[in-house]
Amino acid sequence: MEAVLDILSWILIVIGGTFGIIGGLGIVRLPTFFTRIHAAGMTETMCAAPIVLAMMLQAGWSLVTFKLAAILLFLFLTSPTSSHALAKAALHGGVDPMATRDPEEPEEAEG
Amino acid sequence: MFTAAAIAVLITMALAVTRAILGPTVYDRIVAVNMFGTKTVLIIAVIAFLKGRHDLLDIALVYALINFIGIVAVLKFFEYGEFSRGGRGRP
Amino acid sequence: MIEPVIDILLLAFMIVIALAVVRMRDLFGVAMLFSLFSLLSAGVFTVMDAADVAFTEAAVGAGISTILMLATLTRTARRERPRAKGVPILPLTVVFITGALLVFGTSDLPRLGDPDAPIHQHVADRYLQRSGEEIGIPNVVTSVLASYRGYDTLGETAVIFTAGIAVIALLGLRRRRPRQERKTDGRDALGETTVMPTAGMADERVPGRPEKGGDG
Numbered sequence: 563m564e565a566v567l568d569i570l571s572w573i574l575i576v577i578g579g580t581f582g583i584i585g586g587l588g589i590v591r592l593p594t595f596f597t598r599i600h601a602a603g604m605t606e607t608m609c610a611a612p613i614v615l616a617m618m619l620q621a622g623w624s625l626v627t628f629k630l631a632a633i634l635l636f637l638f639l640t641s642p643t644s645s646h647a648l649a650k651a652a653l654h655g656g657v658d659p660m661a662t663r664d665p666e667e668p669e670e671a672e673g
Numbered sequence: 674m675f676t677a678a679a680i681a682v683l684i685t686m687a688l689a690v691t692r693a694i695l696g697p698t699v700y701d702r703i704v705a706v707n708m709f710g711t712k713t714v715l716i717i718a719v720i721a722f723l724k725g726r727h728d729l730l731d732i733a734l735v736y737a738l739i740n741f742i743g744i745v746a747v748l749k750f751f752e753y754g755e756f757s758r759g760g761r762g763r764p
Numbered sequence: 765m766i767e768p769v770i771d772i773l774l775l776a777f778m779i780v781i782a783l784a785v786v787r788m789r790d791l792f793g794v795a796m797l798f799s800l801f802s803l804l805s806a807g808v809f810t811v812m813d814a815a816d817v818a819f820t821e822a823a824v825g826a827g828i829s830t831i832l833m834l835a836t837l838t839r840t841a842r843r844e845r846p847r848a849k850g851v852p853i854l855p856l857t858v859v860f861i862t863g864a865l866l867v868f869g870t871s872d873l874p875r876l877g878d879p880d881a882p883i884h885q886h887v888a889d890r891y892l893q894r895s896g897e898e899i900g901i902p903n904v905v906t907s908v909l910a911s912y913r914g915y916d917t918l919g920e921t922a923v924i925f926t927a928g929i930a931v932i933a934l935l936g937l938r939r940r941r942p943r944q945e946r947k948t949d950g951r952d953a954l955g956e957t958t959v960m961p962t963a964g965m966a967d968e969r970v971p972g973r974p975e976k977g978g979d980g
Contacts, residue, residue, distance in 0.1 A: 569677055572674055579681025582712075586688030589708065598692070602708040605685060613678050613715055617722055629730045633718065633737055637711060641740035644707055644748075651748040652700040676766045683773050690777055693800055694784040702796040711825070713803045716770075717810050717818075723766060729815055736806070736822045743799070743827040750834050 571616040579611030585609060595657050599645055605640040610634070679719045686712045703747060710740035771811050778804045789844045791837050799830040814906055837934050888976075 583602060588601030614634045621627045653659060686709060693705035714733045721729035778801060785797050802825025809818035874881035891908055899907040909917050 568674070575674055575678045575681075579678060582681050582685040583688075586685040589692045589705065590688050590695075595698060595704075598701060598704055602704045602707065605708055606711045609682075609685065610711055610715055613682070614718065616674075616678070617718060619724070621727075626727045626730065629727075629734060630718065631732070633714065633734050636734070636737045636741075637714070639683075640737070641711065642745045644741055647745055647748050648700065648703060648707070651752045652698075654752055657698060657700055677768055679770060683770065687773075687777065689789075690780065690800065693797060694780070697868060699790065699792045699796065700805055702793050706796050706799050709800055709803060713822075716807060720767075720770065722805075724813070726813065726815075729810055729818075730824060732806070732810060732818050733813060735819060737843070739823055739827040743830060746831045747796075747834060748836065752833075 563646060567619050571619050574616035574619070576614040577607050578616070581605065581612075582609030595652060596649065596659050599649055603645045606637060606645075610637050674682070675719050675723050675729070679716065679723065682716045682719065686716070703751075705746065707740070707744050710736070714740070735755050767811055771808065774804050774807050774811070778808075789846070791842055791844060792834065793831055795833040795837065798833065802826045802829065832931060832935075837899050839935075 585601045585605030585608070588604070589598050592598050592601055611634060614630050614637075618627045619632045621630065688703045689709040689712065693702050693709070695715055696702045696705060714737045717733040717736065721733070753756055781801050781804070783799050784803070785794050788794050788797070802821055806818045806822040806826065809821055878884075891912055892904060894914075895901070895904050895907045899911050901907040901910070
């Protein structure tokens with residue numbers, strides 16, 4: 563039983579780590595601002611959830627598991643909200659959403 | 674195994690810091706700080722497991738909430754120029 | 765075995781962010797980088813097993829301090845004015861000499877966590893030994909802060925309360941007064957036209973006329 567839990571934890575950590583690094587590469591390499599929100603949102607769910615689930619499997623039935631479940635719940639509730647708020651604020655602030663122009667010059671927003 | 678998780682999260686944090694320093698607009702920096710905040714929650718939880726001290730998970734829990742509130746407050750600033758509509762500030 | 769690596773990487777990130785803060789001219793970006801810096805120091809405190817300090821640093825540094833800096837920046841300029849050209853020789857010399865003296869002074873300090881250090885000899889020993897039976901709180905840090913050094917904590921709380929009141933007074937985060945803080949051209953802070961019954965105060969919506977009364 564322990565070996566099964568360990569193997570599952572390893573698989574989840576590898577999945578989480580891979581998606582995290584892919585998301586990190588995305589946020590550095592993607593051309594415009596609104597595309598980078600996708601990369602950041604991907605790390606908040608596909609990197610955080612598997613790693614927290616792996617820790618929950620390692621901890622067994624204890625208070626630690628419930629704390630981790632609470633962390634996961636808060637992350638899932640707050641990440642989409644903050645991504646949406648960020649996109650809305652940027653749109654109102656004047657960042658150009660269309661990527662048809664030269665992607666190296668996003669329009670600077672004035673506060 | 675948590676060593677591997679810690680290394681992966683640290684690499685992601687390094688990439689987020691790169692975007693925070695590079696990002697031409699200030700909104701890029703806000704995205705990077707938001708992403709860095711959730712990675713910090715993860716790295717604190719992983720450190721808590723590595724050291725065996727499970728009470729450090731409370732820090733991760735608190736910070737997951739404060740990250741959200743902080744980012745929303747910052748965005749309210751950038752959208753309205755003040756904390757609440759009708760306060761004193763420039764839009 | 766992974767903990768020194770985490771420590772070194774977090775401190776290296778802090779150095780990079782500090783250099784970026786010095787070089788950047790856009791002050792809103794600097795406020796965001798300060799938030800990152802506080803997060804990294806919260807991580808360093810967690811690796812050093814200091815849970816209370818990490819709590820406080822994450823809550824205050826990454827949350828409140830950033831928002832207060834942004835609130836201040838809305839009152840002042842957004843970009844830093846460019847500095848005059850040339851290397852400032854005298855300030856650089858003073859900073860180098862002071863830094864060298866400080867580094868020389870730290871060579872005399874005891875090692876981190878050394879049990880023979882003078883700080884661990886007198887009262888700290890008694891707190892650790894007798895805190896359980898005298899106070900009864902499981903966490904020794906809490907029992908020192910709240911009971912053995914309670915007056916100190918009272919003073920600090922008074923100082924922080926005063927600072928908070930002063931900041932709120934300076935930044936003007938007050939509840940809105942409906943008829944006295946609107947702009948005189950009939951638009952509210954979002955630029956939308958407001959339609960508001962102005963019984964008895966019909967002069968307020970005329971552009972150009974100064975506001976009467978109020979403590980805006």
